[in-house]
Amino acid sequence: xxxxxxxxxxxxxxxxQTELVAELLRQAHRGLDVExxxxxxxGDRDETSPLDQIGGQGVFVTEVExxxxxxxxxxxxxxxxxxxxxxxxxxVLGAVPPRADPRDGLVGATxxxxxAGALVATGSARRRAQLxxxxxxxxxxxxxxxxxxRVAVAEEGRASAVVIAVAxxxxxxxxxxxxxxxxxxxxxxxxxxxxxxxQCRADDAGTRELLAALDHERSHRSLRSERAVLxxxxxxxxxxxxxxxxxxxxxxxxxxxxxxASGDGHIVIRMSRRGDxxxxxxxxxxxxxxxGGGAAIDGFDGLLEALP
Numbered sequence: 001x002x003x004x005x006x007x008x009x010x011x012x013x014x015x016x017q018t019e020l021v022a023e024l025l026r027q028a029h030r031g032l033d034v035e036x037x038x039x040x041x042x043g044d045r046d047e048t049s050p051l052d053q054i055g056g057q058g059v060f061v062t063e064v065e066x067x068x069x070x071x072x073x074x075x076x077x078x079x080x081x082x083x084x085x086x087x088x089x090x091x092v093l094g095a096v097p098p099r100a101d102p103r104d105g106l107v108g109a110t111x112x113x114x115x116a117g118a119l120v121a122t123g124s125a126r127r128r129a130q131l132x133x134x135x136x137x138x139x140x141x142x143x144x145x146x147x148x149x150r151v152a153v154a155e156e157g158r159a160s161a162v163v164i165a166v167a168x169x170x171x172x173x174x175x176x177x178x179x180x181x182x183x184x185x186x187x188x189x190x191x192x193x194x195x196x197x198x199q200c201r202a203d204d205a206g207t208r209e210l211l212a213a214l215d216h217e218r219s220h221r222s223l224r225s226e227r228a229v230l231x232x233x234x235x236x237x238x239x240x241x242x243x244x245x246x247x248x249x250x251x252x253x254x255x256x257x258x259x260x261a262s263g264d265g266h267i268v269i270r271m272s273r274r275g276d277x278x279x280x281x282x283x284x285x286x287x288x289x290x291x292g293g294g295a296a297i298d299g300f301d302g303l304l305e306a307l308p
Contacts, residue, residue: 003033004210006198007064007073010038011146016171017196018077021214024097028213037073039064065091068200074207075200080192080223081165085230087199094211095198096220100167102194102244104187107169108154108161110180114138118160121153125263127163129240130187132265147172167194188242188259188270191226195219218247221278225256228282232307233260233289239299243285248274258285260294269293283307 004025008018015036022034040063060082067073068091075094087093104127106120114120114135121143122128128140141159143150147168154162161179169175198214200207222245229243240261248255257272271288275281287307294300 003035004075004207005035005037005073007037007039007067007076009060009064010040013147013168013172014077014079017079020171021077021095021097021196021198024214025210029210032210037067039067065199074204075198075211078197078199079168080195080197081190083192083197083199083227085191085227085234090202091199092202092208093197093220093223094200094208095214096216096223097196097198097214098216099219099222100170100194101181102189103166103184104182104189104193105164105166105169105178106161106180106182107151107164107177108159108179111135111161111182112180114160120161120163121150121159122163124163124190125240126190126242126259126261127187129261129263129265130242130259130268131163133261133268134186136265147174151177165189165193184244184257188257189244191230191241191243192223193244195223197223221254222246224278225254225282225285228279229256229258229286229289232283232286233300243282245278245281252276254278254281256281256285258289260289260297260300262297267293267297269297 006018006021008014018036025032025034061078064076065088068076116137117139119139119141121141123142123144131138143153150162150164153159166178166181169178198211200211225245226243230241233241240263242259245254245256253274253276255272255274259270261268269289269292271285271292273281273284290300290307
């Protein structure tokens with residue numbers, strides 16, 4: 001059947017996720033060869049600067065997309081939570097395999113076991129804001145880098161706890177290191193967390209057909225609705241915004257929850273809605289967040305008039 005080339009970052013987690021996609025492709029299409037095309041992104045070259053200072057969410061994605069655009073690869077494999085909320089022109093989301101655990105977790109300690117004034121390391125404004133709302137005594141330190149570097153910060157005692165994505169730890173075989181899994185009621189995940197997104201050119205019918213065999217409809221619909229929240233709010237992983245969708249009891253519709261917070265956690269707005277249309281549902285939750293008090297948060301004031 002030939003070879004399908006998958007562009008990916010070179011981190012151990014990215015390579016593992018790409019291998020998971022490759023395994024699914026080989027199972028679905030006998031005789032298909034799949035090979036990775038490793039791309040070093042700006043986010044990989046600079047592992048210390050805060051994301052909002054080096055370009056935001058796109059620093060993990062743009063150069064991987066470029067490998068597909070210029071023909072070095074046929075498709076790109078991303079952590080869905082790293083993708084900007086608006087798909088570039090000429091690209092489509094070809095497949096979303098079954099989603100893994102979307103929740104956040106702690107390495108180093110449980111949330112209840114953290115002493116007063118404990119240092120918690122995370123590079124996510126969303127995580128900081130929600131944890132600060134739960135525990136105003138906590139102190140936060142910025143943290144970036146691959147998963148091994150993050151976990152080491154807790155294991156070496158340089159912070160009392162490090163906040164991580166449970167799905168990442170599971171894929172790396174490190175689930176035993178997770179001391180606490182945070183309930184989404186308390187800490188809502190980042191849009192797309194736990195999901196893998198496989199992106200390709202819109203005009204590449206052959207690749208789209210191959211990828212379609214991997215697509216998990218429920219995971220894909222949930223991701224679409226979560227991304228619609230971010231798109232409406234103009235948000236990305238540098239802002240304290242979260243969204244999480246899952247099928248409702250009918251199995252047809254979705255229940256979507258969103259959170260919008262001030263950076264210090266003093267204001268945390270949570271809203272949930274149900275619906276059948278992923279994009280319309282995401283827009284409705286975004287509007288509810290802003291109308292429900294989000295307009296009072298710096299950076300989101302004046303947004304109401306621009307919402308769909």
